[in-house]
Amino acid sequence: MELTRRETWAVIHGLVLGTLYLLAFGGALAGLWSLRPGLITTKGIKERMTRLYVGFGAMAVAAWLTCITGTWIVYPWYRAKLAGAEFEKCAGLELPSAVCSPRDFLLSNVSGETSEWHHWGMEWKEHVAWAAPMLATSAFLLVLYYGPRLISRRWLRTAVIVMLVGSFLAAVVAGALGAFINKVAPIS
Amino acid sequence: MNAEETSIITTGHHDADVAPELAGLDLPDKPDGPGAAMMISAGIGIFMLGFFTVLAEASTGAKEWLQKWEWGVGVGPLAGKTTVASLIYFLSLAVLWLLWRHKNVNLKTAFYVGLGLGILGALGTYPTIFQGFAP
Numbered sequence: 001m002e003l004t005r006r007e008t009w010a011v012i013h014g015l016v017l018g019t020l021y022l023l024a025f026g027g028a029l030a031g032l033w034s035l036r037p038g039l040i041t042t043k044g045i046k047e048r049m050t051r052l053y054v055g056f057g058a059m060a061v062a063a064w065l066t067c068i069t070g071t072w073i074v075y076p077w078y079r080a081k082l083a084g085a086e087f088e089k090c091a092g093l094e095l096p097s098a099v100c101s102p103r104d105f106l107l108s109n110v111s112g113e114t115s116e117w118h119h120w121g122m123e124w125k126e127h128v129a130w131a132a133p134m135l136a137t138s139a140f141l142l143v144l145y146y147g148p149r150l151i152s153r154r155w156l157r158t159a160v161i162v163m164l165v166g167s168f169l170a171a172v173v174a175g176a177l178g179a180f181i182n183k184v185a186p187i188s
Numbered sequence: 189m190n191a192e193e194t195s196i197i198t199t200g201h202h203d204a205d206v207a208p209e210l211a212g213l214d215l216p217d218k219p220d221g222p223g224a225a226m227m228i229s230a231g232i233g234i235f236m237l238g239f240f241t242v243l244a245e246a247s248t249g250a251k252e253w254l255q256k257w258e259w260g261v262g263v264g265p266l267a268g269k270t271t272v273a274s275l276i277y278f279l280s281l282a283v284l285w286l287l288w289r290h291k292n293v294n295l296k297t298a299f300y301v302g303l304g305l306g307i308l309g310a311l312g313t314y315p316t317i318f319q320g321f322a323p
Contacts, residue, residue, distance in 0.1 A: 037207035076262035120315050127313035130270045131234045134277050138230035152206035159299045
């Protein structure tokens with residue numbers, strides 16, 4: 001059992017940080033959803049808020065780290081132009097190789113109709129993903145700034161939930177497309 | 189604090205009336221300006237992300253400028269699109285927060301402005317749309 005350096009970074013980007021983000025999202029959403037009048041005692045509010053701050057903060061940090069590792073470490077390996085103008089070095093391959101990057105492999109269509117995975121899938125994923133950390137950070141700062149006041153302000157609480165879910169949707173698009181693309185043309 | 193400053197930062201929220209359990213926490217009232225800054229800046233950041241994505245497709249010069257942000261790592265123009273959009277997000281957050289730190293800004297308006305900008309930006313990152321700007 002071993003992973004190459006590139007596979008390890010792909011795992012850190014998508015599986016470790018991505019999972020941490022999803023876990024933090026679940027906790028943050030559940031915590032915020034039940035932050036309503038009459039449900040928690042004064043003592044319970046303090047305990048709940050600490051968990052919310054940690055959860056929202058972890059989500060924002062995980063979102064930034066996922067995007068940074070994906071864009072600056074994994075993506076250059078994906079997009080390297082190695083196979084020539086007509087992707088001739090990809091001929092006969094069933095998977096990307098040292099002379100045919102995942103992008104080359106997808107665009108070459110040597111293993112079926114795969115070019116749309118790049119033109120549509122990767123192009124959408126690589127851009128929309130960056131909406132997730134911005135929304136998560138603003139949502140985190142709103143929770144930090146208003147704190148327990150969110151209990152009495154239903155509209156504001158709903159607005160933060162909308163931002164939280166928006167961040168999640170951007171991450172889901174990026175994460176799901178990343179998983180599919182890595183299935184068809186893995187980084188190795 | 190003089191009377192004028194007090195009138196600026198008093199928001200008129202009555203949190204303990206809606207949720208009596210908050211009374212024991214003795215929370216001071218806070219202005220909504222920083223909250224509005226957080227909402228609008230997220231919209232600005234996402235809007236710029238979409239804007240740069242479209243711009244890189246429409247203009248070769250812009251694409252080359254955005255690619256300079258990769259510092260030889262091989263990220264391509266995505267480096268500039270995401271780095272500059274993120275910097276603008278943090279900058280707009282800091283500037284608006286500073287400007288509105290003692291003021292009350294209508295949070296609903298701020299939210300809808302941010303939402304509108306965010307939706308426009310998200311549309312700009314969709315391939316069918318930004319690829320339509322290619323010359």
